[in-house]
Amino acid sequence: MTDTLTTAAAPRTMHVRRLGLMSYAGALALQADLVRQRRAGEIPDTLLLLEHPHVITLGSGSHDENVLVSPEERAERGIELFETGRGGDVTYHGPGQLVGYPIFDLKTGRQDLHRYLRDIEDALIGVLGDFGLTGGRKEGLTGVWVDERKLAAIGVRVSSGWITSHGFALNVQTDLSMFGTIIPCGIRDHGVGSLSGELGRTVPLAEAEASAVRWFERIFDRRAAESTG
Template sequence: MNKQVIVRDLGNKDYKETWDYQEMLFEEIVAQKRANRTNEVSNPTSNYFLLVEHPHVYTLGKSGHIENLLIDEAALKSKGATFYKINRGGDITYHGPGQVVGYPILDLDNFFTDIHKYLRFLEEVIIRTLADYGLKGERSEGETGVWLEVGTPFARKICAMGVRSSRWVTMHGFALNVNTDLGYFDNIIPCGIRGKAVTSLNLELAKEKVEEALVKERILKHFEELFEATLVRE
Protein backbone atom coordinates (compact mmCIF):
# COMPACT_ATOMS: atom_id res chain seq x y z
CA MET A 1 0.00 0.00 0.00
CA ASN A 2 1.24 3.47 -0.92
CA LYS A 3 0.49 5.94 1.87
CA GLN A 4 2.52 8.70 0.27
CA VAL A 5 0.29 11.69 -0.53
CA ILE A 6 1.41 14.37 -2.97
CA VAL A 7 0.32 17.82 -1.74
CA ARG A 8 -0.24 20.56 -4.31
CA ASP A 9 -1.37 24.05 -3.35
CA LEU A 10 -3.04 25.45 -6.46
CA GLY A 11 -3.49 28.95 -5.03
CA ASN A 12 -6.51 30.84 -6.39
CA LYS A 13 -7.90 28.80 -9.27
CA ASP A 14 -11.12 28.69 -11.29
CA TYR A 15 -13.56 26.03 -10.09
CA LYS A 16 -14.07 24.34 -13.47
CA GLU A 17 -10.32 24.20 -14.16
CA THR A 18 -9.76 22.62 -10.76
CA TRP A 19 -12.62 20.16 -11.27
CA ASP A 20 -11.12 19.10 -14.61
CA TYR A 21 -7.73 18.67 -12.94
CA GLN A 22 -9.29 16.54 -10.20
CA GLU A 23 -10.97 14.39 -12.85
CA MET A 24 -7.66 13.89 -14.63
CA LEU A 25 -5.89 12.71 -11.48
CA PHE A 26 -8.90 10.57 -10.52
CA GLU A 27 -8.95 8.84 -13.94
CA GLU A 28 -5.18 8.33 -13.78
CA ILE A 29 -5.54 6.40 -10.51
CA VAL A 30 -8.53 4.38 -11.72
CA ALA A 31 -6.66 3.46 -14.92
CA GLN A 32 -3.68 2.25 -12.89
CA LYS A 33 -5.98 0.12 -10.75
CA ARG A 34 -7.48 -1.45 -13.87
CA ALA A 35 -4.02 -2.16 -15.26
CA ASN A 36 -2.92 -3.72 -12.00
CA ARG A 37 -5.71 -6.28 -12.25
CA THR A 38 -4.45 -7.55 -15.59
CA ASN A 39 -0.68 -7.11 -15.27
CA GLU A 40 1.57 -9.66 -13.60
CA VAL A 41 3.40 -6.86 -11.80
CA SER A 42 1.31 -4.24 -10.00
CA ASN A 43 2.43 -0.63 -9.80
CA PRO A 44 1.46 1.45 -6.75
CA THR A 45 -1.34 3.95 -7.22
CA SER A 46 -0.78 7.61 -6.41
CA ASN A 47 -2.59 9.74 -3.82
CA TYR A 48 -3.03 13.51 -3.98
CA PHE A 49 -4.21 16.31 -1.69
CA LEU A 50 -5.06 19.53 -3.53
CA LEU A 51 -5.45 22.80 -1.64
CA VAL A 52 -7.13 25.68 -3.43
CA GLU A 53 -9.10 28.89 -3.12
CA HIS A 54 -11.83 29.56 -5.69
CA PRO A 55 -13.37 32.74 -7.07
CA HIS A 56 -17.07 33.07 -6.10
CA VAL A 57 -18.91 29.93 -7.19
CA TYR A 58 -21.96 27.88 -6.21
CA THR A 59 -21.92 24.12 -6.75
CA LEU A 60 -24.87 21.73 -6.62
CA GLY A 61 -24.29 18.05 -5.81
CA LYS A 62 -25.97 15.22 -7.70
CA SER A 63 -28.57 14.71 -4.96
CA GLY A 64 -29.21 18.45 -4.57
CA HIS A 65 -32.20 20.60 -5.47
CA ILE A 66 -31.87 23.59 -7.79
CA GLU A 67 -34.55 25.39 -5.72
CA ASN A 68 -31.88 25.86 -3.05
CA LEU A 69 -30.18 28.40 -5.32
CA LEU A 70 -32.15 31.54 -4.50
CA ILE A 71 -30.90 33.86 -7.26
CA ASP A 72 -31.12 33.81 -11.05
CA GLU A 73 -28.43 33.93 -13.70
CA ALA A 74 -28.45 37.73 -13.91
CA ALA A 75 -27.98 38.06 -10.15
CA LEU A 76 -25.17 35.51 -10.24
CA LYS A 77 -23.40 37.60 -12.87
CA SER A 78 -23.88 40.82 -10.90
CA LYS A 79 -22.22 39.19 -7.89
CA GLY A 80 -19.31 37.90 -9.98
CA ALA A 81 -20.29 34.30 -9.23
CA THR A 82 -20.62 31.16 -11.34
CA PHE A 83 -22.72 28.02 -10.88
CA TYR A 84 -22.06 24.34 -11.62
CA LYS A 85 -23.92 21.09 -11.21
CA ILE A 86 -21.29 18.56 -10.19
CA ASN A 87 -20.81 14.87 -9.43
CA ARG A 88 -20.20 14.90 -5.68
CA GLY A 89 -22.69 13.98 -3.00
CA GLY A 90 -24.62 16.60 -1.07
CA ASP A 91 -26.67 19.63 -2.00
CA ILE A 92 -25.65 23.22 -2.76
CA THR A 93 -22.71 25.08 -1.30
CA TYR A 94 -20.60 28.17 -1.89
CA HIS A 95 -16.87 28.52 -2.49
CA GLY A 96 -15.01 31.80 -2.57
CA PRO A 97 -12.11 33.93 -1.42
CA GLY A 98 -11.08 33.40 2.18
CA GLN A 99 -12.04 29.73 2.15
CA VAL A 100 -9.56 26.87 2.47
CA VAL A 101 -10.75 24.13 0.12
CA GLY A 102 -9.21 20.67 0.21
CA TYR A 103 -9.61 17.92 -2.38
CA PRO A 104 -8.02 14.62 -1.32
CA ILE A 105 -7.81 12.33 -4.35
CA LEU A 106 -6.94 9.08 -2.64
CA ASP A 107 -6.95 5.42 -3.51
CA LEU A 108 -8.63 4.18 -0.36
CA ASP A 109 -7.19 0.72 -1.05
CA ASN A 110 -4.00 2.35 0.25
CA PHE A 111 -5.70 3.32 3.52
CA PHE A 112 -9.05 1.66 4.32
CA THR A 113 -12.05 0.81 2.17
CA ASP A 114 -14.79 2.51 4.17
CA ILE A 115 -16.41 5.71 2.88
CA HIS A 116 -18.20 6.37 6.18
CA LYS A 117 -14.86 6.18 8.00
CA TYR A 118 -13.26 8.38 5.34
CA LEU A 119 -15.83 11.14 5.86
CA ARG A 120 -15.50 10.90 9.65
CA PHE A 121 -11.71 11.18 9.29
CA LEU A 122 -12.06 14.29 7.12
CA GLU A 123 -14.37 15.79 9.72
CA GLU A 124 -11.87 14.90 12.45
CA VAL A 125 -9.09 16.68 10.56
CA ILE A 126 -11.16 19.88 10.68
CA ILE A 127 -12.31 19.31 14.28
CA ARG A 128 -8.67 19.03 15.38
CA THR A 129 -7.72 22.09 13.34
CA LEU A 130 -10.47 24.13 15.01
CA ALA A 131 -9.31 22.86 18.42
CA ASP A 132 -5.90 24.41 17.65
CA TYR A 133 -7.75 27.74 17.63
CA GLY A 134 -9.68 27.02 20.82
CA LEU A 135 -12.96 26.14 19.08
CA LYS A 136 -15.03 23.02 19.67
CA GLY A 137 -15.99 21.62 16.29
CA GLU A 138 -18.71 18.99 16.30
CA ARG A 139 -20.57 16.59 14.05
CA SER A 140 -24.32 16.97 13.53
CA GLU A 141 -26.11 13.65 13.15
CA GLY A 142 -27.20 13.06 9.57
CA GLU A 143 -25.44 16.20 8.32
CA THR A 144 -21.94 15.78 6.92
CA GLY A 145 -19.49 18.53 7.79
CA VAL A 146 -18.33 20.34 10.92
CA TRP A 147 -20.47 22.56 13.11
CA LEU A 148 -20.31 24.67 16.26
CA GLU A 149 -22.78 24.47 19.15
CA VAL A 150 -24.73 21.52 17.74
CA GLY A 151 -28.07 20.93 19.46
CA THR A 152 -28.53 24.58 20.43
CA PRO A 153 -30.42 27.44 18.76
CA PHE A 154 -26.99 28.82 17.83
CA ALA A 155 -25.84 25.82 15.75
CA ARG A 156 -23.80 27.02 12.77
CA LYS A 157 -21.75 25.32 10.08
CA ILE A 158 -18.11 26.21 9.60
CA CYS A 159 -17.03 23.48 7.17
CA ALA A 160 -18.97 21.85 4.33
CA MET A 161 -18.08 18.45 2.86
CA GLY A 162 -19.08 16.46 -0.18
CA VAL A 163 -17.20 13.66 -1.89
CA ARG A 164 -17.37 11.29 -4.81
CA SER A 165 -15.95 7.78 -4.73
CA SER A 166 -15.62 5.15 -7.46
CA ARG A 167 -13.48 1.99 -7.28
CA TRP A 168 -12.43 3.29 -3.84
CA VAL A 169 -10.88 6.41 -5.40
CA THR A 170 -12.08 9.72 -3.92
CA MET A 171 -12.43 13.26 -5.22
CA HIS A 172 -13.99 16.56 -4.09
CA GLY A 173 -13.67 17.16 -0.33
CA PHE A 174 -14.17 20.01 2.15
CA ALA A 175 -14.46 23.79 2.33
CA LEU A 176 -13.50 25.48 5.59
CA ASN A 177 -14.66 29.08 6.06
CA VAL A 178 -11.64 31.01 7.30
CA ASN A 179 -11.98 34.64 6.16
CA THR A 180 -15.04 34.06 4.00
CA ASP A 181 -17.60 36.73 3.05
CA LEU A 182 -20.60 34.96 4.59
CA GLY A 183 -23.03 37.22 2.75
CA TYR A 184 -22.69 34.95 -0.29
CA PHE A 185 -24.42 32.17 1.66
CA ASP A 186 -27.57 34.33 1.76
CA ASN A 187 -28.12 33.44 -1.91
CA ILE A 188 -28.57 29.72 -1.19
CA ILE A 189 -30.04 27.32 1.33
CA PRO A 190 -26.62 25.94 2.34
CA CYS A 191 -26.46 22.16 1.93
CA GLY A 192 -30.26 22.25 1.62
CA ILE A 193 -30.59 22.75 5.38
CA ARG A 194 -33.01 25.50 6.39
CA GLY A 195 -32.81 27.55 9.55
CA LYS A 196 -29.14 27.01 10.40
CA ALA A 197 -26.46 29.63 10.13
CA VAL A 198 -22.96 29.50 8.71
CA THR A 199 -19.86 30.96 10.29
CA SER A 200 -16.13 31.43 9.70
CA LEU A 201 -12.94 31.14 11.69
CA ASN A 202 -12.21 34.86 11.70
CA LEU A 203 -15.77 35.63 12.88
CA GLU A 204 -15.57 33.12 15.71
CA LEU A 205 -12.16 34.42 16.79
CA ALA A 206 -13.24 38.07 16.39
CA LYS A 207 -10.27 38.72 14.13
CA GLU A 208 -10.20 40.76 10.97
CA LYS A 209 -8.10 38.08 9.27
CA VAL A 210 -6.78 34.64 10.16
CA GLU A 211 -3.59 33.54 8.40
CA GLU A 212 -4.76 30.98 5.86
CA ALA A 213 -1.29 29.54 5.27
CA LEU A 214 -1.14 28.53 8.93
CA VAL A 215 -4.63 26.98 8.76
CA LYS A 216 -3.48 24.90 5.78
CA GLU A 217 -0.42 23.71 7.70
CA ARG A 218 -2.55 22.61 10.63
CA ILE A 219 -4.95 20.78 8.31
CA LEU A 220 -2.08 18.93 6.65
CA LYS A 221 -0.54 18.02 10.00
CA HIS A 222 -3.77 16.46 11.27
CA PHE A 223 -4.44 14.76 7.93
CA GLU A 224 -0.97 13.20 8.01
CA GLU A 225 -1.49 11.92 11.55
CA LEU A 226 -5.02 10.55 11.09
CA PHE A 227 -4.40 8.85 7.75
CA GLU A 228 -0.90 7.72 8.81
CA ALA A 229 0.29 9.23 5.54
CA THR A 230 3.59 10.61 4.37
CA LEU A 231 3.08 14.01 2.74
CA VAL A 232 5.22 15.06 -0.20
CA ARG A 233 4.85 18.75 -1.01
CA GLU A 234 5.23 19.86 -4.62
Protein backbone atom coordinates in the same frame (compact mmCIF):
# COMPACT_ATOMS: atom_id res chain seq x y z
CA MET B 1 19.16 -17.39 18.78
CA THR B 2 18.31 -14.43 16.58
CA ASP B 3 15.65 -11.92 17.60
CA THR B 4 13.21 -10.87 14.92
CA LEU B 5 12.23 -7.21 15.06
CA THR B 6 8.80 -6.28 13.74
CA THR B 7 8.39 -2.70 12.63
CA ALA B 8 5.22 -0.90 11.65
CA ALA B 9 4.76 -0.10 8.01
CA ALA B 10 5.91 3.39 7.08
CA PRO B 11 3.13 5.90 6.36
CA ARG B 12 2.19 6.27 2.70
CA THR B 13 3.25 9.45 0.92
CA MET B 14 0.69 12.19 0.41
CA HIS B 15 1.63 14.84 -2.12
CA VAL B 16 0.36 18.28 -1.12
CA ARG B 17 -0.29 20.79 -3.89
CA ARG B 18 -1.08 24.38 -2.88
CA LEU B 19 -2.76 25.91 -5.91
CA GLY B 20 -3.93 29.32 -4.69
CA LEU B 21 -6.96 30.82 -6.45
CA MET B 22 -8.22 28.42 -9.13
CA SER B 23 -11.38 28.36 -11.23
CA TYR B 24 -13.90 25.67 -10.42
CA ALA B 25 -13.78 24.38 -14.00
CA GLY B 26 -10.00 24.15 -13.81
CA ALA B 27 -10.18 22.23 -10.54
CA LEU B 28 -12.72 19.77 -11.97
CA ALA B 29 -10.47 19.07 -14.94
CA LEU B 30 -7.41 18.68 -12.72
CA GLN B 31 -9.21 16.28 -10.39
CA ALA B 32 -10.38 14.12 -13.29
CA ASP B 33 -6.81 13.87 -14.57
CA LEU B 34 -5.39 13.07 -11.13
CA VAL B 35 -8.06 10.44 -10.46
CA ARG B 36 -7.04 8.70 -13.69
CA GLN B 37 -3.36 8.90 -12.71
CA ARG B 38 -4.03 7.65 -9.18
CA ARG B 39 -6.07 4.72 -10.44
CA ALA B 40 -3.20 3.80 -12.76
CA GLY B 41 -0.70 4.03 -9.91
CA GLU B 42 1.20 6.86 -11.61
CA ILE B 43 0.99 9.21 -8.60
CA PRO B 44 0.68 8.79 -4.83
CA ASP B 45 -2.26 10.02 -2.78
CA THR B 46 -2.58 13.75 -3.38
CA LEU B 47 -4.19 16.56 -1.39
CA LEU B 48 -5.09 19.69 -3.36
CA LEU B 49 -5.45 22.89 -1.32
CA LEU B 50 -6.88 25.97 -3.01
CA GLU B 51 -9.44 28.77 -3.15
CA HIS B 52 -12.17 29.31 -5.73
CA PRO B 53 -13.63 32.51 -7.13
CA HIS B 54 -17.32 32.95 -6.30
CA VAL B 55 -19.18 29.81 -7.36
CA ILE B 56 -22.32 27.90 -6.41
CA THR B 57 -22.03 24.14 -6.81
CA LEU B 58 -24.82 21.59 -7.08
CA GLY B 59 -24.31 18.08 -5.73
CA SER B 60 -26.19 14.96 -6.73
CA GLY B 61 -28.79 15.61 -4.02
CA SER B 62 -29.34 19.29 -4.79
CA HIS B 63 -32.70 21.03 -5.16
CA ASP B 64 -33.20 24.03 -7.43
CA GLU B 65 -35.11 25.95 -4.76
CA ASN B 66 -31.96 26.06 -2.61
CA VAL B 67 -30.37 28.49 -5.09
CA LEU B 68 -31.78 31.89 -4.15
CA VAL B 69 -30.33 34.10 -6.91
CA SER B 70 -31.40 34.29 -10.53
CA PRO B 71 -29.01 33.75 -13.45
CA GLU B 72 -29.10 37.52 -14.02
CA GLU B 73 -28.11 38.30 -10.45
CA ARG B 74 -25.39 35.66 -10.51
CA ALA B 75 -23.96 37.24 -13.65
CA GLU B 76 -24.11 40.71 -12.10
CA ARG B 77 -22.32 39.52 -8.93
CA GLY B 78 -19.77 37.37 -10.76
CA ILE B 79 -20.99 34.06 -9.33
CA GLU B 80 -20.62 30.96 -11.48
CA LEU B 81 -22.82 27.87 -11.12
CA PHE B 82 -21.72 24.27 -11.71
CA GLU B 83 -23.32 20.87 -11.46
CA THR B 84 -20.77 18.49 -9.95
CA GLY B 85 -20.23 14.79 -9.55
CA ARG B 86 -20.03 14.94 -5.75
CA GLY B 87 -22.64 13.99 -3.20
CA GLY B 88 -24.65 16.49 -1.19
CA ASP B 89 -26.79 19.51 -1.94
CA VAL B 90 -25.97 23.13 -2.76
CA THR B 91 -22.88 24.89 -1.47
CA TYR B 92 -20.90 28.07 -2.05
CA HIS B 93 -17.16 28.50 -2.59
CA GLY B 94 -15.30 31.78 -2.66
CA PRO B 95 -12.15 33.67 -1.70
CA GLY B 96 -11.02 33.21 1.89
CA GLN B 97 -12.31 29.65 2.02
CA LEU B 98 -9.89 26.74 2.24
CA VAL B 99 -10.96 24.05 -0.21
CA GLY B 100 -9.36 20.62 -0.01
CA TYR B 101 -9.64 17.87 -2.62
CA PRO B 102 -8.09 14.55 -1.52
CA ILE B 103 -7.29 12.25 -4.44
CA PHE B 104 -6.83 9.14 -2.32
CA ASP B 105 -6.83 5.40 -3.00
CA LEU B 106 -8.97 3.83 -0.27
CA LYS B 107 -8.38 0.22 -1.29
CA THR B 108 -5.88 -0.42 1.51
CA GLY B 109 -8.41 -1.27 4.20
CA ARG B 110 -10.42 1.97 4.07
CA GLN B 111 -13.16 0.93 1.63
CA ASP B 112 -15.94 2.50 3.67
CA LEU B 113 -17.58 5.72 2.51
CA HIS B 114 -19.10 6.43 5.92
CA ARG B 115 -15.71 6.07 7.58
CA TYR B 116 -14.10 8.31 4.96
CA LEU B 117 -16.59 11.11 5.64
CA ARG B 118 -16.10 10.76 9.40
CA ASP B 119 -12.30 10.81 8.93
CA ILE B 120 -12.50 14.11 7.03
CA GLU B 121 -14.70 15.50 9.80
CA ASP B 122 -12.18 14.33 12.40
CA ALA B 123 -9.37 16.10 10.53
CA LEU B 124 -11.33 19.34 10.36
CA ILE B 125 -12.35 19.11 14.01
CA GLY B 126 -8.62 18.82 14.70
CA VAL B 127 -7.97 21.97 12.65
CA LEU B 128 -10.52 23.90 14.70
CA GLY B 129 -8.91 22.58 17.86
CA ASP B 130 -5.54 23.97 16.74
CA PHE B 131 -7.19 27.40 16.81
CA GLY B 132 -8.75 26.85 20.23
CA LEU B 133 -12.24 26.07 18.94
CA THR B 134 -14.38 23.09 19.88
CA GLY B 135 -15.78 21.67 16.68
CA GLY B 136 -18.31 18.89 16.43
CA ARG B 137 -20.89 17.05 14.36
CA LYS B 138 -24.65 17.21 14.16
CA GLU B 139 -26.61 13.98 14.02
CA GLY B 140 -27.78 13.14 10.53
CA LEU B 141 -25.75 15.92 8.91
CA THR B 142 -22.33 15.95 7.27
CA GLY B 143 -19.86 18.71 8.12
CA VAL B 144 -18.24 20.39 11.10
CA TRP B 145 -19.88 22.88 13.41
CA VAL B 146 -19.16 25.26 16.26
CA ASP B 147 -22.35 25.49 18.29
CA GLU B 148 -25.09 26.18 15.69
CA ARG B 149 -22.74 27.53 13.03
CA LYS B 150 -21.39 25.35 10.23
CA LEU B 151 -17.74 26.11 9.50
CA ALA B 152 -16.93 23.25 7.14
CA ALA B 153 -18.93 21.58 4.39
CA ILE B 154 -18.03 18.17 2.95
CA GLY B 155 -19.07 16.64 -0.35
CA VAL B 156 -17.13 13.77 -1.87
CA ARG B 157 -17.06 11.39 -4.78
CA VAL B 158 -15.61 7.88 -4.78
CA SER B 159 -15.13 6.51 -8.28
CA SER B 160 -14.28 3.04 -9.56
CA GLY B 161 -11.23 1.59 -7.87
CA TRP B 162 -12.09 3.45 -4.65
CA ILE B 163 -10.37 6.65 -5.77
CA THR B 164 -11.70 9.78 -4.08
CA SER B 165 -12.23 13.31 -5.38
CA HIS B 166 -13.99 16.52 -4.30
CA GLY B 167 -13.71 17.01 -0.54
CA PHE B 168 -14.16 19.83 1.97
CA ALA B 169 -14.54 23.59 2.24
CA LEU B 170 -13.52 25.32 5.48
CA ASN B 171 -14.56 28.94 5.99
CA VAL B 172 -11.42 30.73 7.11
CA GLN B 173 -11.90 34.40 6.24
CA THR B 174 -14.87 33.92 3.90
CA ASP B 175 -17.42 36.67 3.23
CA LEU B 176 -20.31 34.92 4.95
CA SER B 177 -22.88 37.22 3.35
CA MET B 178 -22.36 35.25 0.14
CA PHE B 179 -24.12 32.30 1.74
CA GLY B 180 -27.26 34.38 1.42
CA THR B 181 -27.32 33.34 -2.24
CA ILE B 182 -28.17 29.74 -1.29
CA ILE B 183 -29.68 27.57 1.41
CA PRO B 184 -26.38 25.91 2.37
CA CYS B 185 -26.63 22.14 1.95
CA GLY B 186 -30.40 22.58 2.12
CA ILE B 187 -30.21 23.28 5.86
CA ARG B 188 -32.58 26.08 6.89
CA ASP B 189 -32.36 26.00 10.67
CA HIS B 190 -28.61 26.53 11.22
CA GLY B 191 -26.22 29.31 10.31
CA VAL B 192 -22.69 29.42 8.94
CA GLY B 193 -19.49 30.65 10.55
CA SER B 194 -15.79 31.09 9.86
CA LEU B 195 -12.52 30.71 11.73
CA SER B 196 -11.91 34.45 11.57
CA GLY B 197 -15.43 35.26 12.77
CA GLU B 198 -15.21 32.88 15.70
CA LEU B 199 -11.80 34.18 16.77
CA GLY B 200 -12.39 37.87 16.14
CA ARG B 201 -9.25 38.18 14.03
CA THR B 202 -8.25 37.54 10.44
CA VAL B 203 -6.80 34.04 10.18
CA PRO B 204 -4.27 33.71 7.33
CA LEU B 205 -5.24 30.95 4.93
CA ALA B 206 -1.70 29.56 5.16
CA GLU B 207 -2.20 28.85 8.88
CA ALA B 208 -5.33 26.82 8.17
CA GLU B 209 -3.58 25.01 5.31
CA ALA B 210 -0.67 23.98 7.53
CA SER B 211 -3.04 22.68 10.19
CA ALA B 212 -5.11 20.75 7.63
CA VAL B 213 -1.99 19.04 6.27
CA ARG B 214 -0.94 17.97 9.77
CA TRP B 215 -4.36 16.54 10.57
CA PHE B 216 -4.70 14.71 7.25
CA GLU B 217 -1.30 13.16 7.95
CA ARG B 218 -2.49 12.05 11.38
CA ILE B 219 -5.99 10.83 10.54
CA PHE B 220 -5.10 9.10 7.28
CA ASP B 221 -1.64 7.89 8.36
CA ARG B 222 0.12 9.68 5.52
CA ARG B 223 3.45 11.46 5.26
CA ALA B 224 3.11 14.82 3.52
CA ALA B 225 5.49 15.86 0.77
CA GLU B 226 5.12 19.18 -1.01
CA SER B 227 4.61 18.80 -4.75
CA THR B 228 4.86 21.39 -7.48
CA GLY B 229 4.05 18.97 -10.31
